[in-house]
Amino acid sequence: MTAYDGQAFAAATIEPAVRIRDLRRTFTLKGVLNGIDLDIAPGEFVALLGPSGSGKSTLLRALAGLDYEAFGSGEYQVPDRTSVIFQDARLLPWLNILDNVTLGLGRQVREQGRETLAEVGLAGREGAWPHELSGGEQQRVALARALVRQPELLLADEPFGALDALTRTRMHDLLRRLSEVHDPAVLLVTHDIDEAIVLADRIVMLEGGKLAVDIQVDLPPDPDARAHRSIDLRAELLARLGPSQAA
Amino acid sequence: MATLSALATAPPAIRPAARNRFLAHRAARFGILLGPGLLLLYWSVLSFNGWLDPRVLPAPWTAVEAAIELIRDGRLQSNLAVSAGRALAGLALGSSVALALALLSGLTVLGGYVIDGLVQMKRGIPILALIPFMVLWLGIGEGLKISVIAIAVFFPMYIQVHTALRAIDLRFVELAETLRLSRWKFLVRIVLPGTLPGVLTGLRFGTTAAWLALVVVEQLNATSGIGYMVTLARDYAQTDVMLVGLVVYAILGFGSDLIVRALERHVLRWRRSFGR
Numbered sequence: 103m104t105a106y107d108g109q110a111f112a113a114a115t116i117e118p119a120v121r122i123r124d125l126r127r128t129f130t131l132k133g134v135l136n137g138i139d140l141d142i143a144p145g146e147f148v149a150l151l152g153p154s155g156s157g158k159s160t161l162l163r164a165l166a167g168l169d170y171e172a173f174g175s176g177e178y179q180v181p182d183r184t185s186v187i188f189q190d191a192r193l194l195p196w197l198n199i200l201d202n203v204t205l206g207l208g209r210q211v212r213e214q215g216r217e218t219l220a221e222v223g224l225a226g227r228e229g230a231w232p233h234e235l236s237g238g239e240q241q242r243v244a245l246a247r248a249l250v251r252q253p254e255l256l257l258a259d260e261p262f263g264a265l266d267a268l269t270r271t272r273m274h275d276l277l278r279r280l281s282e283v284h285d286p287a288v289l290l291v292t293h294d295i296d297e298a299i300v301l302a303d304r305i306v307m308l309e310g311g312k313l314a315v316d317i318q319v320d321l322p323p324d325p326d327a328r329a330h331r332s333i334d335l336r337a338e339l340l341a342r343l344g345p346s347q348a349a
Numbered sequence: 350m351a352t353l354s355a356l357a358t359a360p361p362a363i364r365p366a367a368r369n370r371f372l373a374h375r376a377a378r379f380g381i382l383l384g385p386g387l388l389l390l391y392w393s394v395l396s397f398n399g400w401l402d403p404r405v406l407p408a409p410w411t412a413v414e415a416a417i418e419l420i421r422d423g424r425l426q427s428n429l430a431v432s433a434g435r436a437l438a439g440l441a442l443g444s445s446v447a448l449a450l451a452l453l454s455g456l457t458v459l460g461g462y463v464i465d466g467l468v469q470m471k472r473g474i475p476i477l478a479l480i481p482f483m484v485l486w487l488g489i490g491e492g493l494k495i496s497v498i499a500i501a502v503f504f505p506m507y508i509q510v511h512t513a514l515r516a517i518d519l520r521f522v523e524l525a526e527t528l529r530l531s532r533w534k535f536l537v538r539i540v541l542p543g544t545l546p547g548v549l550t551g552l553r554f555g556t557t558a559a560w561l562a563l564v565v566v567e568q569l570n571a572t573s574g575i576g577y578m579v580t581l582a583r584d585y586a587q588t589d590v591m592l593v594g595l596v597v598y599a600i601l602g603f604g605s606d607l608i609v610r611a612l613e614r615h616v617l618r619w620r621r622s623f624g625r
């Protein structure tokens with residue numbers, strides 16, 4: 103308890119990107135979020151784990167401003183420049199790739215749109231229709247669309263859930279690299295513990311409508327120590343998630 | 350088993366039915382003319398053998414001769430121009446009003462109640478039943494003709510656009526919210542393109558309705574137009590001229606459908622099409 107308060111205090115001195123106190127959401131008598139407290143520092147990469155149905159998507163939607171019935175009796179501070187990546191790429195089928203990326207931004211950002219598309223490895227595909235791309239490519243376009251807005255906060259709800267294992271690993275590398283370059287605060291919802299360990303600075307877990315676990319990942323640079331730390335973390339998180347999630 | 354021997358004989362054996370069973374086969378260029386062509390052949394054979402009384406239905410070549418005659422003295426062109434002008438004016442008026450009202454009723458709560466209620470009520474009244482009243486209000490000139498055509502076009506258009514509007518994916522609305530699109534951008538980038546398939550279907554039904562209404566109003570009272578030409582020919586028992594009128598209607602309907610479909614293919618080229 104004291105440790106958490108200390109952390110919040112430390113974050114407060116550098117003005118956190120996200121500061122949420124006592125966020126609540128109820129669906130017809132069923133409390134899904136029962137008082138969420140969450141701070142995310144600028145540039146911090148947080149992974150949100152939790153069993154299916156624990157309210158991960160609900161929390162993310164509330165942070166994205168898509169939920170008009172979530173309320174908190176406390177603070178609710180989310181940056182204006184917030185980008186969302188959905189589980190489906192959600193590209194408009196009638197706009198080409200570049201227009202999808204720069205949607206709503208005006209003509210002067212087209213050059214940046216091109217550059218961001220190049221960053222996600224899609225240079226030269228600007229004129230393609232979404233249906234001409236593979237699932238992984240579409241999700242990269244969605245990533246470019248999120249990043250071109252230079253977000254202070256990037257919210258992603260299982261963005262790689264529909265991709266095959268190899269493409270997933272590639273997307274992990276890409277996301278880690280780009281989140282270092284663009285440096286937004288990130289909240290990544292995932293049910294994949296390894297994904298969380300590889301990508302995140304910090305892992306939080308939803309349990310009973312509250313954030314029950316809050317762990318700094320702190321992987322050491324030395325490969326051996328790194329592997330050890332990963333295995334320990336994995337075991338710890340697995341134990342918390344329960345056997346139902348072990349697969 | 351079979352796969353092994355297939356591997357041994359070098360050419361990779363692709364399944365003969367590698368084509369997707371559910372997708373229509375690639376379109377032949379002029380395949381759409383096959384049906385009308387067969388009909389024409391059938392008709393020619395009947396006339397040629399004398400099995401068809403020319404007073405009932407003249408031979409195709411008689412119609413061609415009559416058409417050449419009509420073109421030579423300029424009657425066909427001038428009447429055609431008048432008819433096409435009326436149809437186009439009615440189509441433009443009816444479909445733009447329908448589009449505007451459908452958007453208004455789909456995007457605003459009050460519009461939804463007021464407009465949609467009225468439209469659904471009016472849908473029950475056949476257009477032919479309205480004509481006597483419209484004559485009373487609009488007289489019997491061009492205004493009446495164009496209005497009747499416009500009303501005939503309005504309904505299919507309104508219903509198609511309205512349905513398409515309701516079918517717009519809510520996920521895209523959510524996306525618009527997270528991207529903070531302005532109302533205008535939302536309309537132009539998401540709503541309008543999303544309803545475009547409906548607009549085009551409406552336009553196809555609408556053109557058909559326009560030609561239909563055109564025939565009715567031109568036989569009602571007119572001093573020009575294809576309908577007038579046909580009515581006049583009927584009074585003089587000129588079956589060949591009547592037939593030319595009929596063929597012109599067919600060509601107009603067929604041709605305008607081709608145009609709308611070409612438009613559809615171009616405008617909706619972002620779609621992975623199913624069939625055709």
Ligand SMILES: Nc1ncnc2c1ncn2[C@@H]1O[C@H](COP(=O)(O)OP(=O)(O)OP(=O)(O)O)[C@@H](O)[C@H]1O
Nearest residue numbers: 129130134152153154155156157158159160161293
């Ligand atoms: N619109 C809704 N109406 C009613 N109940 C809802 C609604 N949305 C979510 N819920 C309920 O809230 C709970 C949390 O849902 P949520 O989608 O946030 O879970 P999740 O943690 O994202 O699960 P998953 O890992 O399967 O995506 C579920 O029990 C769900 O039934």
Ligand SMILES: [Mg+2]
Nearest residue numbers: 158159160259
């Ligand atoms: Mg979810």
